[in-house]
Amino acid sequence: MDIEVLEGVFDANEKIARENEELFRSRGVLAVNLMASPGAGKTSLVIRTLELLRGKLRIGVIEGDIASSVDAEKVKSQGVPVVQINTGGVCHLDAAMIRQALDHLDLAALDLVIIENVGNLVCPAEFKLGEGLRAMILSVPEGHDKPLKYPLMFSDSQVLVVNKTDLLGMGDFDMDELRSTVLRMNPRVAIFEVSCRTGEGLQDWADWLEERARENLKGVDEGST
Ligand SMILES: Nc1nc2c(ncn2[C@@H]2O[C@H](COP(=O)(O)OP(=O)(O)O)[C@@H](O)[C@H]2O)c(=O)[nH]1
Numbered sequence: 664m665d666i667e668v669l670e671g672v673f674d675a676n677e678k679i680a681r682e683n684e685e686l687f688r689s690r691g692v693l694a695v696n697l698m699a700s701p702g703a704g705k706t707s708l709v710i711r712t713l714e715l716l717r718g719k720l721r722i723g724v725i726e727g728d729i730a731s732s733v734d735a736e737k738v739k740s741q742g743v744p745v746v747q748i749n750t751g752g753v754c755h756l757d758a759a760m761i762r763q764a765l766d767h768l769d770l771a772a773l774d775l776v777i778i779e780n781v782g783n784l785v786c787p788a789e790f791k792l793g794e795g796l797r798a799m800i801l802s803v804p805e806g807h808d809k810p811l812k813y814p815l816m817f818s819d820s821q822v823l824v825v826n827k828t829d830l831l832g833m834g835d836f837d838m839d840e841l842r843s844t845v846l847r848m849n850p851r852v853a854i855f856e857v858s859c860r861t862g863e864g865l866q867d868w869a870d871w872l873e874e875r876a877r878e879n880l881k882g883v884d885e886g887s888t
């Protein structure tokens with residue numbers, strides 16, 4: 664009985680996620696589902712990315728939080744369209760929440776939508792939103808063993824940003840160990856080592872993301888000719 668209920672929830676989410684995906688695709692928008700635990704640096708990475716891609720791509724942001732609009736206010740100060748979703752206690756965003764948020768974003772005027780998911784290493788990985796790119800952050804203070812404990816998000820993401828590299832050497836974080844564990848689980852994942860505090864490594868990440876968004880646009884142009 665319980666199993667059927669759960670399958671129903673996942674099926675319903677999948678259906679709306681596919682609709683969202685088609686909506687993003689038809690407007691030539693790359694949607695990025697940015698996942699990580701609380702405090703890993705999601706909002707910091709969003710803001711740094713906006714700074715680096717200003718004038719290059721038209722970017723909108725969807726901010727997911729259990730409560731408050733603290734992050735949305737920070738992002739809004741960057742002068743980009745931002746929509747806040749408060750999940751009211753739910754530990755992840757779902758496709759229906761994104762569908763609603765899209766009523767408040769002019770997709771035709773955007774190339775990239777960054778979705779900051781609720782801070783959590785477990786639930787967000789289980790709910791597709793209709794994104795074209797699944798991205799996650801692991802920050803150095805969380806430890807290099809997290810892929811072993813929370814395998815789904817690490818094996819399902821196309822890109823892993825390792826943030827807070829300015830704190831390397833202060834604890835026992837082993838970057839080589841992290842890389843080999845993640846690559847064993849997910850051989851095609853792209854890995855970037857960055858510090859949102861010092862700015863180190865962020866240009867490579869921004870260039871990579873810009874290229875993904877341009878490829879996405881090209882795919883739409885070719886599909887329409
Ligand atoms: N030392 C250090 N702190 C960082 C870095 N990036 C973010 N932080 C800090 O980590 C805390 C959480 O960052 P935030 O972006 O709000 O994380 P979120 O909860 O994942 O959105 C804040 O105090 C940030 O200033 C970094 O690269 N190095």
Ligand SMILES: [Mg+2]
Nearest residue numbers: 705706734779
């Ligand atoms: Mg945040």
